[in-house]
Amino acid sequence: MSTDSARSRPILHIDWTRCDGRGVCVELLPELLNRDDWGYPVATILPTGNRSNVPISPALEDAAVEAVALCPRLALSLLNREASP
Amino acid sequence: MDTALWVVGRATGVVSLGLITLAVLLGIMTRSGRPLPTLPRFSVLLVHRNVSLVATLFILVHVVSLLFDSFAKLRPVDLLVPFIGNYKPIWQGLGTVAFDLLIAVVLTSLLRHRVGVGAFRIVHWVTYAMWPIAVAHGIGNGTDGRSPWFLTIAIASILLVAAASIWRLTPFFVESSQRRETLQP
Amino acid sequence: MSAVTSSPPATAARLFVAGPHAELAAHIAAYGAAPPPESGSSLVGKLEESGLIGRGGAGFPAWRKLAATNDLRRRPGGAVVIANGAEGEPLSRKDATLLQHSPHLVFDGLLAVAGAVGASEVFLYATEVSMKRINAAIRDRPDMDRVKVVVAPHTFISGEASAVVNAIENNLAIPTDRTRRLSDHGLRGKPTLVFNVETLAHLALVDRYGPNWFRTVGTNSDAGTRLVTVSGSGLQPVVLEVPGAISLRSALSSAGVNVGTIQAVLVGGYHGAWVASEHLDTPLSPADLLPFGGHPGAGILAVLDNGQCGLVFAAEIATYLGAQSAKQCGPCTFGLPAMASILSRLARRERDPALVTELGRLGRLTSGRGSCHHPDGTTRFVLSTISVFADEVQLHLGGRCSAPDHRISEARQ
Numbered sequence A: 001m002s003t004d005s006a007r008s009r010p011i012l013h014i015d016w017t018r019c020d021g022r023g024v025c026v027e028l029l030p031e032l033l034n035r036d037d038w039g040y041p042v043a044t045i046l047p048t049g050n051r052s053n054v055p056i057s058p059a060l061e062d063a064a065v066e067a068v069a070l071c072p073r074l075a076l077s078l079l080n081r082e083a084s085p
Numbered sequence B: 001m002d003t004a005l006w007v008v009g010r011a012t013g014v015v016s017l018g019l020i021t022l023a024v025l026l027g028i029m030t031r032s033g034r035p036l037p038t039l040p041r042f043s044v045l046l047v048h049r050n051v052s053l054v055a056t057l058f059i060l061v062h063v064v065s066l067l068f069d070s071f072a073k074l075r076p077v078d079l080l081v082p083f084i085g086n087y088k089p090i091w092q093g094l095g096t097v098a099f100d101l102l103i104a105v106v107l108t109s110l111l112r113h114r115v116g117v118g119a120f121r122i123v124h125w126v127t128y129a130m131w132p133i134a135v136a137h138g139i140g141n142g143t144d145g146r147s148p149w150f151l152t153i154a155i156a157s158i159l160l161v162a163a164a165s166i167w168r169l170t171p172f173f174v175e176s177s178q179r180r181e182t183l184q185p
Numbered sequence C: 001m002s003a004v005t006s007s008p009p010a011t012a013a014r015l016f017v018a019g020p021h022a023e024l025a026a027h028i029a030a031y032g033a034a035p036p037p038e039s040g041s042s043l044v045g046k047l048e049e050s051g052l053i054g055r056g057g058a059g060f061p062a063w064r065k066l067a068a069t070n071d072l073r074r075r076p077g078g079a080v081v082i083a084n085g086a087e088g089e090p091l092s093r094k095d096a097t098l099l100q101h102s103p104h105l106v107f108d109g110l111l112a113v114a115g116a117v118g119a120s121e122v123f124l125y126a127t128e129v130s131m132k133r134i135n136a137a138i139r140d141r142p143d144m145d146r147v148k149v150v151v152a153p154h155t156f157i158s159g160e161a162s163a164v165v166n167a168i169e170n171n172l173a174i175p176t177d178r179t180r181r182l183s184d185h186g187l188r189g190k191p192t193l194v195f196n197v198e199t200l201a202h203l204a205l206v207d208r209y210g211p212n213w214f215r216t217v218g219t220n221s222d223a224g225t226r227l228v229t230v231s232g233s234g235l236q237p238v239v240l241e242v243p244g245a246i247s248l249r250s251a252l253s254s255a256g257v258n259v260g261t262i263q264a265v266l267v268g269g270y271h272g273a274w275v276a277s278e279h280l281d282t283p284l285s286p287a288d289l290l291p292f293g294g295h296p297g298a299g300i301l302a303v304l305d306n307g308q309c310g311l312v313f314a315a316e317i318a319t320y321l322g323a324q325s326a327k328q329c330g331p332c333t334f335g336l337p338a339m340a341s342i343l344s345r346l347a348r349r350e351r352d353p354a355l356v357t358e359l360g361r362l363g364r365l366t367s368g369r370g371s372c373h374h375p376d377g378t379t380r381f382v383l384s385t386i387s388v389f390a391d392e393v394q395l396h397l398g399g400r401c402s403a404p405d406h407r408i409s410e411a412r413q
Helices: A003-008 A024-028 A058-070 B002-032 B041-068 B089-110 B112-125 B127-141 B148-169 C024-031 C040-050 C062-070 C094-101 C103-116 C128-139 C161-170 C197-209 C248-254 C286-292 C310-323 C330-347 C354-366 C374-388 C390-397
Strands: A011-014 A033-035 A041-043 A053-055 A076-079 C079-085 C119-127 C147-152 C192-196 C225-232 C235-243 C262-267 C273-276 C300-305
Touching: A011 A058, A024 A033, A024 A058, A024 B041, A058 A076, A058 B041, B002 B041, B002 B127, B002 B148, B041 B089, B089 B112, B089 B127, B112 B127, B127 B148, C024 C103, C040 C062, C040 C103, C040 C197, C062 C103, C062 C192, C079 C094, C079 C103, C079 C161, C079 C197, C094 C103, C094 C119, C094 C128, C094 C197, C094 C225, C103 C119, C103 C128, C103 C147, C103 C192, C103 C197, C119 C128, C119 C161, C128 C147, C147 C161, C161 C192, C192 C197, C197 C225, C225 C248, C235 C248, C248 C262, C248 C300, C273 C286, C273 C374, C310 C330, C310 C374, C310 C390, C330 C354, C330 C374, C330 C390, C354 C374, C354 C390, C374 C390
Parallel strands: C079 C119, C079 C192, C119 C147, C225 C300
Antiparallel strands: A011 A053, A011 A076, A033 A041, C225 C235, C262 C273, C262 C300
16 A cells, blocks of 8 residues: 555544543444443554554545544544545 | 314324433433443434434424414414413423424534534433423323323333433443442542 | 854853853843844754754654744744743752743743744743742843743643643643644644743753854754753752763762662653663663663653662552543543552552553553553553563562562552
């Protein structure tokens, strides 16, 4: 994969100051997220480093959009997203 | 035609009561963060939302049909201003109050991402007042309001919502609270 | 550039040349008058050549932040510059000391940056203990009229950059969620520069004497001097100015520490890393501390004596760090007290080897998951403790301790 497409991938941003670990996003994006000991989302594809910004592959973009829309705490946002055609 | 509107008005009123009861129960379930046997958490959330919207639709039909029914003597101003109606003004007024609160709840919910989570939450709490007001309106204003079959439905709904509300106030109501109880104060 | 009438400091003593509690006259006699304001790109160039890195903890090259904000200065509303003297670390005294004795140097640096980026708002953020001296010194400086002084609370995270902005904007000194850099979008949405007060003091000197002078002390990759606070070993905290890449041994000896009797030194404060006594010749510089997982940070050097237990010492710090969480973010709110609890059990000689693996697991779980670096820093400190004091850990798992008289104070649990 070229670095260009990696850079322009949408990013799922977790606002930890709002997140209450309700678990809706984890159900909608099981390929990317698990719940930690206290219910908060853990990005399984990012074992270390900053885990607030999760890159979203094209296949998961729809699910990510739904997670952002349904989060009860509005703790999710999608950054870097190209305008839909 | 009048009779048809009258029947639709009454029927949608009864169905609305059932639907908003279901919506409140699902709303409490959503807040608990728990799944139901066949419904994951996001589904509980979606069913709550959809039932609420269908309930709103039924309430709109209930109100509009009675608006056009000459027997009901309902005027457009009665939809916004309570207690000035021509027919049982107090009981009808409760319906107006419930209706106005419903509009606020539905608008802030649909526009959640615009108004922010704070405004959405606070207005949503209003449903705990809106629901009993709607029930009182149904019993007081409804043609069948005091008939045994309606009262049975109403009492069953009250018991269900009361039980769910009490559950809402217990310490481990929210599923994740049990995982977090080891936090030292 | 106008000629500077006094000669530049020739040694590693640079920040306190005007003497203790220096008034404006003494300041000017020692350093000469501040040069006239210059353009942003000119100051950026000087700073880049000087190699000055931030003295607030993160150690970011000073010129980069300035350049980023300077590029955005033409945005409507202009830019914001904030001098950060909050000094949240309990073991640090350098910012308070600098503001007490050389406030005018800090003011010069702050105004130089504010002038260079054409700032529309300028702030000085410091704790109550510095206020009397700051306000007195400002009275002698009409050019400081435009600077608003804001009091910082005495909490660990009050000095975190987004917390500084939040404190000034909303009176809440806790970090905020950020999707954009502060230099791009900070206070009231404007490009915002937050500089540690010591960084600004060095910047004021670079502005007067130039980047080549700055580099006459220190090394190529760690130029200039830095302030360190040395504590432990029965000492009251001592603030010293030392050259870049000075060995830990020299720095500690200069502070009066008997380096023969110490076990290890905690470098970089409560979010730092341990360096054991056999490595005391390690230079205090970013590159040399990297293998230890550490960084000079805000220059805190906390010494652990031979008569103390590293695990007990660390457990008390970890408990403090957990309590200092802003309690906004789940992983920090719950993960840090959980780690502190496990470390405390180890410190109390609980014989369970699973405690060590659990500590590692919790550290990896909480690090990088929060709106600021409090969980990352705490994890770094805890895991460094377990690694450097591995022998002590083994002793404790066997129910023993190298310093059995050193126990966790019950009050802190």
